[in-house]
Amino acid sequence: MAHDVHAHVRSQTEYEYKRRRSANEMRGHVTTFAIMIFLTLIAFTMVYAGFSAYFVVPIILLLAAVQVILQLYYFMHMSHKGHETAQLFLYSGVIVAFITILTMITIVWW
Amino acid sequence: MSSIAQKKGFGATLWDYLTTVDHKKIAILYLITGGLFFVIGGIEAMVIRIQLAQPDSDFVSAGLFNQMITMHGTTMIFLAAMPLLLGFMNAVMPLQIGARDVAFPFLNSLGFWLFFFGGIFLNLSWFMGGAPDAGWTSYASLALASPGHGIDFYTLGLLISGFGTLIGGINFLVTIINMRAPGMTYMRMPLFTWTTFVASALILFAFPPLTVGMVFMMVDRMFDGNFFDHTMGGNTIIWEHLFWIFGHPEVYILILPAFGIFSEIFATFSRKRLFGYSAMVFATVLIGFLGFMVWAHHMFTVGLGPTANAIFSVATMAIAVPTGVKIFNWLLTIWGGSIKFTVAMIYAVAFIPTFTAGGVTGIMLASAPLDYQLHDSYFVVAHFHYVIVGGVVLGLLAGLHYYWPLMFNTMLSEALGKWTFWLFFIGFHLTFFIQHFLGLLGMPRRVFTFGANQGWDLYNLISSIGAIGMALGVAVLVVNIIRTIVKNEKVGRDPWGDGRTLEWAVPQPVPFYNFKQTPLVRGLDTFWIEKQEGNKEGMTYAEPVGDIHMPNNSFIPVVISFGLFVAAFGALYNGEQPWAVPVLILGLVITFGAMIVRSLKDDHGYHVHKEDLMDEKGGKH
The missing domain is CATH 1.20.5 (Single alpha-helices involved in coiled-coils or other helix-helix interfaces)
Incomplete structure (x- = not known):
């Protein structure tokens, strides 16, 4: 129930802190994105290489689980x-x- | 807008309730509908007991008896106990946490109307070719062979009302997580709010398996599926697992809120802080968690193997530990308290030994070897009636007396209440205690009659006489309610004089916006703290008087639910009647049309302005 909106002026330190934090977060995003692309590549390569299905299916499921966790923590802010x-x-x-x-x-x- | 009550015609009141999104009015709707279904389920129980009062009775036929027991169980669990508890949660929980409504008022209304139409649909089966007759558990091997449409009414009706319950559960979770007043930390929440929270979490996780099971059953029966048909590669045991993965948490969904109600009553009428609050919270959460690990104890005799049976047996016995913690905490709350024996308190005190008896037979049944002997006998019937009637129904009756002044600003007669209590309590023990022995003597559950030479005559007769006591008790309660409504004597705020939690600090009748100013919570039992410090208003405020944002009433929940109700008839008569598919489509068009209207039309609600709030008696209560 916000009755009055308070205008908030950022100080210089605060501004720099926010900036640094966003930069950190951005780096996390990009790294995670790269890892996820890499994992997807592994999955596709394994299927393309024609390994046994008993080997490929569990590995792909494992990779999927890892991707879900990365997704939740780095892109859906669960780490916050x-x-x-x-x-x-x-x-x-x-x-x-x-x-x-x-x-x-x-x-x-x- | 003014909160001062105005005389309204019947039509206007009806329309108000059809469109309301106010949690307090939805609570009343739940109470009325749940009470109605409670009476219907009670009548079915009476038919069962009349039939079993004598050997070789032909009061009802075997087929009708099967319908009676099925509908008695289904009605009492899904259409009476749960909605009544949801009613109390709606009435009390937002007030306890200092919120102006639940998080999603529209969904709250939708949840009620889905339950309502699902319940009506299920009960229409009586007039449309016979009710479901495979027991409330509706095991697939039996249900698939059931002729007629009874089981179809069961699956479709419970699917619709199940959506309603799920929506309600999610709504309460979001409300408790996000809408607590400033200062109301998790460990300052009253125990009824805690149990509502845990029960809602159980609803969230338990109803999806039920929904899956119901959809499988529906597909098997109405659309020629083979999920449970072993001759076609299906498996009938899957139903049992799905049903009990839902069904066991379900009994905790029922009992936890009842525990919450009792905890409030014990503290209030012992005029003491609840003993071991943090242990109570921990026990509640632990029961909720363990509740998911024990479902296969309903299936010991299925043949899961000794390993599985042992695991589930131990897990089941473990639940006795947190439950015992609760029992002792209640006893120690009463211990040394300044006790006031109101009707609610009498129910609460009677609950302790009754529920403990049910818990002890539960431990006996949890032992797999003994369960092989007792399975599907009257011992089991006695056990679950001791926990459900001795726990949940006593909780509901206690809660009805305790929260009636909060909901209606009048007081149920204490004298008549005591009559109800004694009739019901003695009748209950007379009915069910002896059923333990019937079970030990070998009487199987769900038989429609027995022979005169089997040695069960006298015990069954005693059991049936006890049932009359329970019926009389409920009749007196109905008289009490009618008398209270007719007399209409207002009692005002904090009628018990010893209210501890925030809901009793709200002025009566409760304004539709609940709190003019959001309260500041300064500890457990907020209202008590304020009273001890001599605060006449009963609340410390966290904010100045300001505009209050309120949701608009809406008729759309009724339309959405009615559409599913219509569609259910289409699905039911699929392949039999030429109009079935058009009706199915019509119903879905109504439902999805209403959902589209709701999505596309912006409804921002309205504001109650600061000036209007100040107008009433200068801004004070």
Whole structure:
């Protein structure tokens, strides 16, 4: 409920701090982006090279998991402060989903 | 806009409730609808007990009996207990955290109307060729073989109402995370808010498996799918897993808010701070977490193997630990308190031994070898009625008496309330305690009758007599409610005199914007702190009086839900009636049309202006 909008004037130090932080973040983004492109290249190359499917499929799934984590942390700001609740619910969901899948492949008899 | 009540015609009031997005009015809608379904489920229970009162009875046929038990369970869980709890959450939680409404008022209304139309759809099955008859668990091997449309009503009705519950759960989560008043840290939240939070998280994770299961079942029955048909490569056990991955957290979705209500009542009427608050919070979260690890204890006899059975057995027993922590904390809250035995407090005190008895039989059933003996017997029936009626229903009745003045500014009669309590409580124990022994004597669950020479006659008769006590108790409650509404004696703010949490600090009748100024929370039991310091207003404010942004009323939730209701009939008669597919399409057009209108039309709500707030008695309450 913001009733009055306060105008905020940045000081010089603050300005430099923000600038440095954005630069850091930008570097993170670019690095992550490069890694993700590289991972995608590995995935495509593996399929193209014609390795056995039993080798290729798990590796691709692993790479996908890594990419999802990078995506969440570097592009969807999970690494920032104030995202603890989101993390809690995300991980809880992952655990529930994992247990469900584990059940389906272990104790459902056919 | 003024918060002063004006006389309105019936039509205007009805329209107001059809379009409302106010959490307090939606709470009343939940209470009315949930109460109605509670009575319907109760009548079904009475039919069951009349049928079983004597051996070789033919009061209802075997087929009708199956429909009765199925609809009794389904109605009580999905259409009575859960909506009533959602009603209390709506009525109380935003006030407890100092919010002006839930985070998404429109979705709140949508959630209610989805539940409403889903519930009506499910119950229409009685008049349209027979109700579902495969038990509330609706195991696939049985459900797929069920003739008629009963199971289709079950899947479609629960799908629609399940969407509503899921929406409600997400809404509460977002509200509690984002809309707490300044100073209301997580560890200062009242326990009812905490249990609402954890129960909502359970709804968030538990309802998707149910939805998946229901969709599989729908596809199998209505569109010739084979998810559960083992002759076609499907597997009937998948349903059981999906159902119980939902179904076990579901019982915690029910019991946790009841725990929350009791925690508030114990603290208020013992006039003491809740003993071991942080342990209570931890226990609540732990129960929520463990609730997801134990579902296969419903399936010990399926043949999962000793390893799986052992794991789930141990996990199940572990839940007794946090639950025991709670029981002892409640006892120690009462201990040394200045106790006031109001009706709500009597319910709360009676709840402790009753629920503990249900918990103890739960531990017995958690032991897999013993479960092989007790599985699908009346022992199980006795156990889950002890935890659900002895826990959840007592919680609902206690909450009804406790929160009635908050919701309606009147007070239910304490004298009649005590009548209800004793009739219900004695009737309950008479009905269900003896069912433990029926189970031990070998009476299987869900049988429609038994022979005179089986030695179960007397116990069943006693059980049925007990059920009359429960019915009378509910009848007295209805009389009490009607009398209170007719008398209409206003009681004002903090009617119990010992309110501890923020909801009792709000002036009565509660203004539609809840808080003129957002309160500043200075500790656990905010209102108590303010009262101790002699603050007549009951609140310290975090902001000056300013404009309040409020959402507009909307009829669109009703239209969206009604569209799905229509579409469900189309899906139900698919392949049988020539009009089925057009009706299905019509319903979906109504729903998606309404959603498009909602998306394209900007609705920014309105502001209650500062000047109007100041006008009423110079800005003071």
